[in-house]
Structure formats: C-alpha cells, structure tokens
Amino acid sequence: xxxxxxxxxxxxxxxxxxxxxxxxxxxxxxxxxxxxxxxxxxxxxxxxxxxxxxxxxxxxxxxxxxxxxxxxxxxxxxxxxxxxxxxxxxxxxxxxxxxxxxxxxxxxxxxxxxxxxxxxxxxxxxxxxxxxxxxxxxxxxxxxxxxxxxxxxxxxxxxxxxxxxxxxxxxxxxxxxxxxxxxxxx
Amino acid sequence: xxxxxxxxxxxxxxxxxxxxxxxxxxxxxxxxxxxxxxxxxxxxxxxxxxxxx
Numbered sequence: 001x002x003x004x005x006x007x008x009x010x011x012x013x014x015x016x017x018x019x020x021x022x023x024x025x026x027x028x029x030x031x032x033x034x035x036x037x038x039x040x041x042x043x044x045x046x047x048x049x050x051x052x053x054x055x056x057x058x059x060x061x062x063x064x065x066x067x068x069x070x071x072x073x074x075x076x077x078x079x080x081x082x083x084x085x086x087x088x089x090x091x092x093x094x095x096x097x098x099x100x101x102x103x104x105x106x107x108x109x110x111x112x113x114x115x116x117x118x119x120x121x122x123x124x125x126x127x128x129x130x131x132x133x134x135x136x137x138x139x140x141x142x143x144x145x146x147x148x149x150x151x152x153x154x155x156x157x158x159x160x161x162x163x164x165x166x167x168x169x170x171x172x173x174x175x176x177x178x179x180x181x182x183x184x185x186x
Numbered sequence: 187x188x189x190x191x192x193x194x195x196x197x198x199x200x201x202x203x204x205x206x207x208x209x210x211x212x213x214x215x216x217x218x219x220x221x222x223x224x225x226x227x228x229x230x231x232x233x234x235x236x237x238x239x
Contacts, residue, residue, distance in 0.1 A: 007218075019211035082218050132218040137230055157228055164226035173225035177214055180231055 005079025005128065006030045006071055010057055010115055013037040016134065016179075017084050025050060032070045032078070034063075035085070049074065057085055057111045063118045071122065078122040083112045084134035089148045101148045108152035113159060116174075120167065129172035133160055137178050153178070 007024055011017040012033040024031055025046050033043050033052040043052045051070045055062055071078055089096070089104040112133055123129025138146055139153035156176065163174045210231070217224060 015207055016211055016214070019208050020214055023208075023211055023215050080218055082214065084214070130218055132214060134214065135228065139228065140230055160228070161226055168225065173222075175217060175224055175226065176228040177217055178228050178230040179210060 003027075003029055004076055005126075006032055006074055006076050007080040007082060008032045008034070008067070008078055008115070008119060009082045009084065010034045010111075011083070011085030011134070012040050012043065012052070014084060020082060020084065030074045030076050032067065032074075034066075057115055058106060060114045060118065063114055067118050067122075077126050078119050079126070079128055079130065081115060081119045081129075081131045082134075083115055083132070085111065086134070086152075089152075090145050091148070092145050093147050096148055101151070104148040104152045105155065108149075109155040109159065112156055116159075116163060120172070123172045124167065124170045127171045129167070129170065131160075131163065131172070131174040133174070133176045135176040135178045137180050139176065139178050 007029050009017065009021060009024070009031060012021050013035040017035065021031070021033060021043060025043075028047065028049060030049045031043075031051070033040050033050060034057055035052075035054060036056055038054045040052045040054050043050050051073060053066050053070070055066070057063060067078060086108045087104060089100060091100065116131065119129070119131070133156055135156055136149070136153045138150040139157045142150050157178075160174045160176050163172075167174075213231070217229060
C-alpha cells in the first residue's frame, strides 16, 4: 500500500478501533481518526501524521468539512475508509420501540453511508479507493432479539454491494468483514 | 506509540480476548490495505459464539 494516501478510521475509540489504530500508527500511515468519544483527541500525541476529531459521524456537512480540512493539513488525499463505528442492539420485536430501530439504522447504516459519500469524491478523483465496513455475522444469520441489529447489518451489506456496482469503474473497492460477537465486545 | 499495557487495561478483558481483538484488527487492516483482489465480499469470521445466543 502507499503511504501517500490517508486512512480514515471511524469508531477509533472502540475496542477494535483502538487495536486497528495501534497497528496503523505503527505503519506510520497518515490517519484521520473519528469518534464521538473525546479520548480520540489523545491519538494526536502518538505521531504527527495523525489527526483526530470528536463528533457525531451522522453530521454530513461537518464530516465533509473536517475531511477537507484534515486532508489539506496532511497534504495528502484520502484513499482508505475503515468504518468500524456502530452499535449493538438487543430486544424482542415487541419490546423494542420503533425509535430504537431507527437509532440502530441511523448508526449502523446511515452514518456509514454519510462517511462513504464524503470520501468518494477523493477516491473518484484519484481513481483509487478501498473501503472496509466492520459488520457482523448477524448480517448473515438471524436470532431471537436481534431483529434491529440484523436488519441494520444486512442493510450495510446491501449498501456495500451497491457501492461496488456503482464505483468499481473508479478503481474503488468495498468489502464487509462480518465479525462474531467474540471478535468485538466479549 | 500507545503502550500495549494501556491497551490491555482499556479492554479490561482477559489476555486471550485481547489477542483475538488484535488478530481481528490485523485481519481488517490486511483486507483493507493488502488484498487488492477482494471486492464486494462479506468476509465472515464465525467462531460459533453467535450460534449459542
């Protein structure tokens, strides 16, 4: 891979996000790190090629503005998106209010869509882009009490596949990695 | 560089789970950076836990 392209990582303060950032920073790649948790700002002390921002990734306008500013500061273009933010939700169909479904959809589907829309212009311009969404085995299977979670991860998978169909001609690839529970929160 | 010890502390998890998270992180990075031919795939890492839910 080339170190002249920035890797954008969302969910940088989660368990998996921390391990990902550790490995990427050891490679001294230019990184833009995003998380709602203000602790993300501490990453900027690790090395000079890391810029960190704490905000809600669902704000499209702010996301676009931050990526433009950060890529300008780093003097490089965005080539990679590693989307590992998201939430787990649990409850039976009757127990979970509609608002909970909407919130799970917003965080696990709409926010990755927004991030993708914000990085695609850089990738299309340079005819290079690699996107990985951290998903769940629940995109492939269903279990009691995981309806909203499964729906959201299946939706993310459908979005990834559509992204590939629409933008492969720009040398942009996208994949999901569907983790089991132990890989993330246990 | 972030210290390994801090990372372990932040997880507050058993070392073997820590290793699993690190391995998962490395796999994610490899898929993102190294495997050019993979496109449009969902790579399932199924360790069987979800089947017990």
